[in-house]
């Protein structure tokens with residue numbers, strides 16, 4: 001079963017220290033999951049996940065001289081802080097029965113790494129490595145990794161029926177790694193996409209966000225449409241032109257969500273994000289950015305007004321407006337312009353206006369008037385010039401007071 005095929009990796013000392021200690025205590029520990037996948041692809045893992053034969057209480061005992069966080073004892077996970085780095089250590093486990101295509105009802109621990117690898121989702125995620133055994137690859141994960149293929153471990157229909165979230169994960173990994181989804185795996189997603197209705201929306205949204213914020217989202221979004229998953233998750237397909245825009249904007253959540261939903265108006269986008277349990281900021285800002293992106297911007301003044309209403313997010317709306325063909329590319333030069341664009345940046349404030357004898361609605365109207373003047377001509381933004389400008393208009397405000 002073991003195939004020490006000569007793989008050797010440079011494991012950072014803080015991980016090596018943990019693995020060696022477990023080994024010297026008679027336990028087997030392996031690097032698994034995304035960290036091993038990254039190393040095999042020649043990438044630096046962002047964190048290390050270890051699978052270990054020892055049960056959590058034993059792991060805590062073995063590392064009793066180090067800081068240990070009981071991350072998820074029931075699921076077998078503890079985090080040990082080694083040389084300042086967190087390392088997640090999870091006991092080999094097999095999942096109990098799955099109810100309702102969601103998380104397993106229970107998990108049980110096993111002493112066999114083979115059983116632990118068999119319950120993992122995709123072949124490229126189901127390998128294990130340590131210095132003693134080399135690479136353990138029971139499901140041809142390495143070959144799929146080299147060919148760029150996402151394929152379930154075992155029968156895809158069975159695996160997606162156990163846990164429907166894996167369908168979103170397949171699409172997410174396809175986008176993150178730039179991999180194709182193997183035919184049988186894709187067919188099973190198309191067949192079972194409706195079962196995503198039983199998965200918590202937050203978990204679906206978290207995978208969707210990782211998908212769209214990744215380096216290669218286009219193919220994965222096409223598959224998102226083709227499989228019928230888009231219909232379940234967004235209640236509609238994503239327009240082809242929106243798919244094409246996603247990789248052209250910055251990779252932050254607001255930019256990518258705005259591009260994804262730019263075929264809708266702001267209100268519809270907000271409804272979709274609400275149904276996905278997106279955050280309040282994501283809902284409000286994406287809605288405003290999408291509406292703003294549908295307008296044309298002609299010059300510095302237009303952009304200053306946009307900055308006044310959207311702040312730093314104005315740049316996102318401007319970029320989308322250009323991509324949607326509504327504004328010229330040259331308009332982007334004004335995005336980082338820092339001339340005053342909001343009332344709080346004016347050289348005088350409400351108290352100065354009150355001191356001049358204004359009250360009630362006249363205060364807001366006067367400030368709005370001054371802001372408009374300053375946006376047209378930023379050189380007006382001194383205390384003296386604003387006060388004298390105000391004096392020329394005194395007659396207009398009087399009635400409002």
Ligand code: ATP
Pocket residue numbers: 032033034035049119120121122125126163165166
């Ligand atoms: P990332 O780089 O995004 O962290 P990852 O592969 O480490 O990628 P995680 O979600 O951190 O992804 O999961 C760690 C590992 O646990 C996976 O590689 C996989 O082996 C297993 N796993 C996670 N979620 C599932 C699931 N729903 N079903 C089966 N196995 C899973």
Ligand code: MG
Pocket residue numbers: 033034035049
């Ligand atoms: Mg991970």
